[in-house]
Amino acid sequence: MHLSGYGSRTTVVGNDLENSPQASSRAAKKGSQPRQTTSGIHQTYTYCGKSHSTRLILPTNKPNKPPSSLLGIKKNRVSIKMADRRRINGPPGTTLPPVYETTDPIATPRERLANGIRGLFLKTGVTPTASGSAYMEIEPPLGQIKSQAASQSKTNGMKLICTVHGPRSLPRSAPFSPYLVLSTHVKYAPFATRRRRGYLRDSSERDLSVHLDTALRGVIIADRWPKSGVDVIVTIIEGDQEREASHSQGNEEWDMMNVLSGCITVAAAALADAGIDCVDMVTGGVAALVSSNEQDTTDADALSIVLDPVSLEHDKILAACCVAYLPCRAEITNLWVKGQLSPLDPLLHTKLMGRAIQASKGNYRAVLERLESNQPPSS
Known part of the structure; x- marks a missing residue:
């Protein structure tokens, strides 16, 4: 052509x-x-x-056939497929999660005095790889200890551990800072409460981190470590009490006050173990306005202020106050008040804050005694 x-x-x-x-x-x-x-x-x-x-x-009349194992073709009535080695197969049968029997919480009256706080155990240097560390455990209420033998529900005290990493130099990508850059992180362990916690922090844990950062920022002498950073990580190993009972009573929000007080105290002990210069030893304290008459919360005779409150020991908690206090300087670095105060007493807010300062002073004496006992003997 x-x-x-x-x-x-x-x-x-x-x-x-x-x-x-x-x-x-x-x-x-x-x-x-x-x-x-x-x-x-x-x-x-x-x-x-x-x-x-x-x-x-051009294609031929008899094209090449791929292996039957790749196409899943039935051969001798047996389906041959490629095995997925990266998939973790579950059990062949269906499984159901266990359902535990729910028991009504046994509310026990408060056996401590109104100005009494619970004892605590403190130990420093529990994490050798960190610059400083501390472990603190607060005993459960006395009434709950006595009722454990008669009840299947068990109320434990609060357990916290804190690690301090630094001071260390900031990365090159970070902006210049003439002061020490403080970073706080508060996280519940997944097994700390009855309801399993997720991997990511929720809003309550972020609030605790912000309050802890405010409490420690006014204590550390930051201008001695320019262009440096320090990380304070607090892990709540066990909650203060049964969260289910607090949720049923509507007192779950008050548990965060005791948790924040423990975070401040254990973080101060870890900073002292790390050798970071501070103006004073900061400790946390909690006071609450409780009412013995749940029906009428405006009754002045039924209102009282207690230290170190526990939700299961009181019928109704109206307000709570948590402070981070410096005893030697008589200063407050963080103040958190929640609840509704009665309008009958205009000085009730001042009284509540004064009782919270009293609770922090009691924790300060206990922490100072533990730190002195943990010091190595002088040569």
């Missing part, structure tokens, strides 16, 4: 490739027979005085 003005073109179709002039010329040069090729179309054309050749492969 000839193209007008553009040269000539020769087309070979089918299995006649071996009989084409090009195949014969190649075979003549090599001194052998033309090589058998697959079916297709071979075109040769001349364009602008030059010879060009193209080849198009």
Whole structure:
């Protein structure tokens, strides 16, 4: 076939490739027979005085079949499929999560005095890899200890651990800071409460971190470590009490006050163990306004202020106050008040804050005694 003005073109179709002039010329040069090729179309054309050749492969009548194991084809009535080695298969049968029997919480009256606080255990240097660390445990209420033998529900005290990493130099990408950069992180352990906690922090844990950062920022002498940072990480190993009972009574929000007080106290002990200079030893204290008459919360005779409150020991908690106090300097670095105060007494807010300061002073004496006992003997 000839193209007008553009040269000539020769087309070979089918299995006649071996009989084409090009195949014969190649075979003549090599001194052998033309090589058998697959079916297709071979075109040769001349364009602008030059010879060009193209080849198009056509599918054969019997295409190659892929392995049956890759396609999942049934062979001998058995389905063969590729195994997924990265998938963790569960049990073949269905399983149901265990359902525990719910028991009504046994509310026990408060056996401590109104100005009495619970004892605590403190130990420093529990994490050798950290710059400073401290472990603190607060005993459960006395009434709950006595009722454990008669009840299946168990109320434990609060357990916290704090680690301090630093001071250490900031990364090069961080902006210049002439002061020490403080970073606080408060997290519940997944097994700390009855309801399992998630991996990510919720709003309550972020609030605790903000309050802890405010309490420690006014204590650390930050200008002694320019271009440095320190991380304070507090992990709540066990909650203060049964969260289900507090949730049923509507007192779950008051538990955060005791948790924040413990976080402030254990973080101060960890900072002292790390050797970071502070203006004073800061400790937390909690006081609450409780009412013995749950029906009438405005009764002035039924209102009282107690230190270190526990939700299961009181019928109704109206307000609570948590402070971070410096005893030697008589200063407050953080103040958190929640609840509704009675309008009958305008000085009730001041009284509540004064009792919280009294609770922090009691914790300060206990922490100072523990730190002195943990010091190595002088040579």
